[in-house]
Amino acid sequence: MKKAILVGLISVLIISCGKIERGGIIIENKSTYSVNIEFAQNYSSEFITLSPNTSVERSWERYFFCFIKNTNKHILKKKETKEKITIFNNDRLLTYKVMNGVPDLTMLELLDKNQFILALPDGTPTNSIILNTGLSTINTFVPLSTKNMVFDKGTPFTIGRDTYYPIEKKGEIYYFNKLIAGKLESKKINIDLIGDKLIISN
Known part of the structure; x- marks a missing residue:
């Protein structure tokens, strides 16, 4: 058997x-x-x-x-x-709450740079999103990270022979540069991604 x-x-x-x-x-x-x-x-x-x-x-x-x-x-x-x-x-958009707490940082712009990450609320891809001061929301197709976030440096200005951009990144630290009375004013800005919150402060 x-x-x-x-x-x-x-x-x-x-x-x-x-x-x-x-x-x-x-x-x-x-x-x-x-x-x-x-x-x-x-x-x-x-x-x-x-x-x-x-x-x-x-x-x-x-x-x-x-x-x-x-x-x-x-x-x-x-x-x-x-x-x-x-x-x-892809209609499964992610939503991030943005808090831009830098009062005079009105031109901060998040760029897509052909990564196909940023989205409008209707799911249309977009090349950039303005991060207005105060509270706002933005949409993405995939999670944001410190590696895929790219910010527009803004319109350059000169002081003597040196050229500066309003938004400047040195290493992992961002600076907000302004021309005031012919002199450079540079302030560190903190850009922190915590879960579904993007917090901008100084």
């Missing part, structure tokens, strides 16, 4: 090892952007460009992967099942 069970188990294992899984997959672009994808299956890759509201169908063997190759992939999201992959605009 035990021998018969053992033989049966070995037969099942042999059949399972020899089975090659196959299938078909539909890839649909429901976003408003052109999407570049890499479709990989059975040790080979195909690069496909999908215009908005278009789709393709592909067969696969053994396995498949689908990668979004756009540089602006942060503004996209992907829903995947075994039968279909659908790409949408």
Whole structure:
């Protein structure tokens, strides 16, 4: 009896090892952007460009992967099942509360620099966001960090032979420079990212 069970188990294992899984997959672009994808299956890759509201169908063997190759992939999201992959605009925005407590720092501007991080409230990508004095909110596609936050330096001014920018970064410290009566006034400003709060103070 035990021998018969053992033989049966070995037969099942042999059949399972020899089975090659196959299938078909539909890839649909429901976003408003052109999407570049890499479709990989059975040790080979195909690069496909999908215009908005278009789709393709592909067969696969053994396995498949689908990668979004756009540089602006942060503004996209992907829903995947075994039968279909659908790409949408990324509407899962993050919201940050900004407190700019420096009264005369009215021109502080957060730049995107082609990172596709910053968003308008309606989910549209934007190149920059003005951080007004007082309380405000901003939206992003991905979390902010000290590494991806870039601030506009502002319009340069000269004192003698030296050129200065209103916003200057030395190491990890920011300074707010002003020209007052022909002289440079430079103050350290603190830009702290704490959870979902961006706090600017001096």
